[in-house]
Amino acid sequence: MPDSAAERKLAEQLGDIRPELVDAYLAALPAARSAVLARLWRGLVHEPLPWIVGRVSGRDGISLRLADGRLLHGPPSDPWATGTAVARVELDGRPFDRPAHLFTALAVPGGGRFAGELDHSVASMALSRTAPHPAGPPAMPWEWEQRSPDGHPYHPACRSRPGFSAAEQLAYAPEHRPVVGLRLAPVADATVRGPWPADLRDGRLALIPVHPWQAEHALTGRPLRPGPNAHPLLSLRTLDLGGNIHVKTALSVQLTSAVRDISAYSVEHALTTSEIVERAAEHLGGRLHIARTLAAAGDGTPDLAAMLRQSPYAYAGPGEQVVPVAQLPACFAPLAADERGDRIAEFARLAVGVCLDLLDLGVALEAHGQNLLAVLDRQGRARRLVYRDLADIRISPTRLARHGIRPPMTGRLLDDDPTTLRRKVFGCLLTGALGPLAGDAPTLGAILAAATRGLPATPDLQALVKDPLPVKALTSMRLAPEGDHWARLPNPALLC
Template sequence: MCDTPAERELAEELAGFRPDLTAAYLAALPGARAAVLARLWRGLVHEPLPWIADRARGGDGLSVRLTDGRLLHGPPSDPWATGTAVAAVELDGVPYDHPASLMAALKVPGGEPFAAELDHSTASLALSRTAPPPAGPPSEPWEWEQRSPDGHPYHPTCRSRPGFSAAEQLAYAPEHRPVVGLRLTPVTGATVRGSWPSQWRDGETVLLPVHPWQAEHVLRGRLVLPGPPAHPLLSLRTLALDRQVHVKTALSARLTSQVRDISAYSVAHARATSELAARVADRLGGRLHITRTLAAAGAGTPDLAVVLRESPYVHAGTGEQVVPVAELSGHFASHDPHRRSARTTEFARLALGVCLELLDLGVALEAHGQNLLVVVDREGRPRRLVYRDLADIRISPARLARHGLPAPPMTGRLLEDDPTALRRKVLGCLVTGALGPLAGSTAELGALLEAATRDLSPTADLQALRTEELPVKALTLMRLSPAGDRWAHLPNPVRGAAER
């Protein structure tokens, strides 16, 4: 049964054009509600929400008291657990089994629009789970990015796609494995950085690749031409044209936390950022490849811009594969438990070593499960890392100078010297977006971090990782109060692992 507007809307659409999926969609709804409710409960238990007064453990779970005296009660919540489900959370004794209904009942600032996003997240997650599982190992490299239906393991709006109909999700979302026909929009006087492909020029006019959803919903009235076919990747608005080139499109829709457009700042600095990051990465002796920005172009507005990037797949040698870290647990799943644990530790040691060393040099990567990929050999051993999408990294001029590296040829938001902000960028993304989901629990994460950092070169950043509370993005707070990144600080599991 469909209980909410978004659930009913998708069900009605499916009944009209894909009735064969209706039963599977309805069957997936209870599990999707429980999965999103678990993510929301994690935020209510662990994030610094201003209307929560205190939290206390009870014999059968956790109680959360609101500043107005009302009481939430639910099951225990491990902030690093993945694949969890919460059947219901009680508010003053009344059980709620739908995250949107619970958020609406809380009646807190920002709760109404967030409840609508939770509704979309639940309905879209159920639709994603109707995608048939992969028939076998990937035969094309982008198929690694189309294997999981569930999205971000900790984000309550993991599958929120407001503005996307059921037909559009089936046509464009990676878990449904479509081929997407991009569009081309002519722009005269476009800003171009890098060498723009000749086939996308018409004299002085530049043809910008456009996502078909953007063409239909945002760029109405503009001339739109047929474009090349492409394969959607984990981020949905980034697509593989082939094994060599990926295209990042502007998508003026809020997916998880952000509207996925491309700023004029990103277009202007994309090439310089890529070149600087690659030069710094060269100091790591081949352990990290930065996917080069080939070109960027825009019309001066964030809703009409594009970045062309080198494909991560070009960095695979004979017999190697390039796997997004978000899909690494699935790659390791076929190994026996001992081998899987060894491979996970090898990856964690490689990723932490690379990201902390690069941070010391002056570049803070946003190394979460989408942006960070790992090159694995025939035996599944992690060999090297590949990083893509430099739009939200941070660069420290002071650290670069300390190592004799030239100052970055840019100004603006990418530059940051504050150690706390730099560590948040690296650790908040790498631990929350990569290592935490691989570990799957606080105890396992503590053991993984302890083993992976034991022999790394000592730096102040490593010391912070091992001794200070772990910074994580407060994903629920960020949706209730959308004013940039907000942070929670969780107990450091490394200390517990060392004590054990």
């Protein structure tokens, strides 16, 4: 039974609007708690948290010594394991099976806020797991994006959606497969970059697509018009409009780790960034397509802006399909073990090579399971990659200049620091793509070793296969949410 604020609230709301889902939701809660607790335990064991002063591994698990002398004990933790469950951990011998209750008892700085996020994560994951799972391959390309109920494979706030009611999750979240009716905001003096479509104009007014959640909660009182229907994708606030066009909308709410608004900087530089990355990708011999930014518009605030992008599914040739990397484990699951291993190895070789080559050129992608997509042939072999959403990549002016490309822009996307660039690429590629495909550290080590064998021995490659691997310290970032925090994990490639 629900015993926390978020769990109870969603149960009560479901009772009002969809009573037939209440039993399925309640039945899903225990497994959702264990799944979130597993992600949380991973963060506690492997991240540099200032109030954990000692870690000891034993036959029965791992013990963490807290700065105040208390002892936290739980099962062994593989930092690359996915799909795991942790039934409970013990704090000074007292068992906890609810992540939010554990963090409340820990009473560490920032823990109260984070406990609320963990509570939301459990409740939303349980609700997501009530969505029926379709059998067989998708009928429409974007349906691949609607088959992931659990969110980020390593983030303890993987399904945290504070501010979303049960009705709003059912109406807007991709796993529930809704059709979302967008709104349009007329803006007289909009900043517009690129050819804004005629059907999104009214004379001198730019009609900026608005997510209905944003209309209800952030743009209250503003006159809005009915907009087109669209299908939500993995990121929830990005939707398929049809006609090979995707729209990224502003959503002023924290989902997982960040508030999903769109900055004025992103609108201003959207097309320039796209052009730079496309020029760099031309050097890769057709191995990488960029779902280019077509146009961007906003009113100068992060709460009202939108970007129109080319659909990555436009790059599927005859007999091919384009699949978000987050869905490759499900895509490969029906295959026999040997064949599945071959498909994973082929994808890993392609992805590692593309990311390293583009990094050498001067572009550090966030190549995680949502932004990176694989073009699969009829046999399910990865032939090419597609990348979308350039809002938070990093660009090295010095590296690009070596190849005759000089970015005509300034600002936060530009960075020449090798550590920053490698963190961006490796952290996303490992935790968002290769780690979930591997499922554990030994398999990831074998995949990395095979994928990098024979590649040019650049400093970036050496860092990938010989140095500790940088990953975002996801728990630490939620406790002290100013900027990125990083953990360095033992490199499993050294075990091979």
